[in-house]
Amino acid sequence: MCLILFAYRAHPDYRLVVAANRDEWFRRPTAAAAFWPDAPQLLAGRDLEQRGTWLGITGAGRFAAVTNFRDPTSHRAAAPSRGELVSRFLLSSASPGDYLAGLRTEAPHYNGFSLLVADRESLYYCSNREGVIRALAPGIYGLSNHLLDVPWPKVRHGKARLAELLARGPTADALLELLADTGVAPDAELPRTGVELEWERKLSARRIVADGYGTRSSTAVLVSADGEVSFVERTFDERGAATGIVRERLALAR
Numbered sequence: 001m002c003l004i005l006f007a008y009r010a011h012p013d014y015r016l017v018v019a020a021n022r023d024e025w026f027r028r029p030t031a032a033a034a035f036w037p038d039a040p041q042l043l044a045g046r047d048l049e050q051r052g053t054w055l056g057i058t059g060a061g062r063f064a065a066v067t068n069f070r071d072p073t074s075h076r077a078a079a080p081s082r083g084e085l086v087s088r089f090l091l092s093s094a095s096p097g098d099y100l101a102g103l104r105t106e107a108p109h110y111n112g113f114s115l116l117v118a119d120r121e122s123l124y125y126c127s128n129r130e131g132v133i134r135a136l137a138p139g140i141y142g143l144s145n146h147l148l149d150v151p152w153p154k155v156r157h158g159k160a161r162l163a164e165l166l167a168r169g170p171t172a173d174a175l176l177e178l179l180a181d182t183g184v185a186p187d188a189e190l191p192r193t194g195v196e197l198e199w200e201r202k203l204s205a206r207r208i209v210a211d212g213y214g215t216r217s218s219t220a221v222l223v224s225a226d227g228e229v230s231f232v233e234r235t236f237d238e239r240g241a242a243t244g245i246v247r248e249r250l251a252l253a254r
Contacts (some may be wrong), residue, residue: 002145004065005158008123009138011166018173018221022054026238033233033246040091044077052083055219056090061252062122064089069112070193080112092172097123100133114143116235125201153185154206172232175220181206209240227252
């Protein structure tokens with residue numbers, strides 16, 4: 001997952017609004033979003049290589065999502081999968097703060113990540129590149145392959161677009177449209193993360209189409225104030241063409 005734009009308690013009708021793109025190599029086997037057969041309360045896509053996920057929600061109101069921290073010089077091929085950080089939280093009963101506190105000793109063993117975890121009462125963030133656990137206040141946030149709210153162009157512009165959608169009244173389809181922009185940022189605005197300039201350009205788009213790599217799926221999640229969830233995922237092929245859409249609704253257990 002390489003871009004998460006989200007609004008937490010920033011709209012009177014929605015406690016959480018999420019627009020997220022998952023970027024990955026197309027050779028990595030993936031299952032589209034569904035309720036997992038081995039965990040029927042969990043709605044998420046699934047990485048079929050390591051069996052974890054990048055974003056999901058449960059009928060109990062637990063939400064989690066992860067992004068990688070882009071730093072190719074520190075990548076370790078044998079590190080555990082970051083997707084298990086998401087699925088473990090979703091399938092646990094720990095509070096968000098307690099769950100992140102419990103990761104302190106093992107977090108350094110993973111490649112760089114930023115992790116969001118939430119339940120009905122709170123939303124927390126941490127990164128193993130920062131080492132700070134943060135309870136998030138109501139507001140609009142953006143997360144890509146660095147720390148929370150670092151103003152990369154797609155984060156900065158995406159947050160502005162999300163604020164506009166909130167003012168008009170957010171819908172899942174409008175959130176997917178927000179995520180669909182394939183325009184790249186000017187060179188002067190690009191971060192320097194250790195990849196070649198050509199790749200910095202390609203990776204600066206909200207939706208990436210690039211040489212066997214790119215946005216595999218776009219996901220919109222709206223959690224209403226009264227516990228109704230709309231979850232929509234659109235998937236893409238290597239050429240950037242849409243290949244399918246999943247629409248699910250669930251009512252959170254009271």
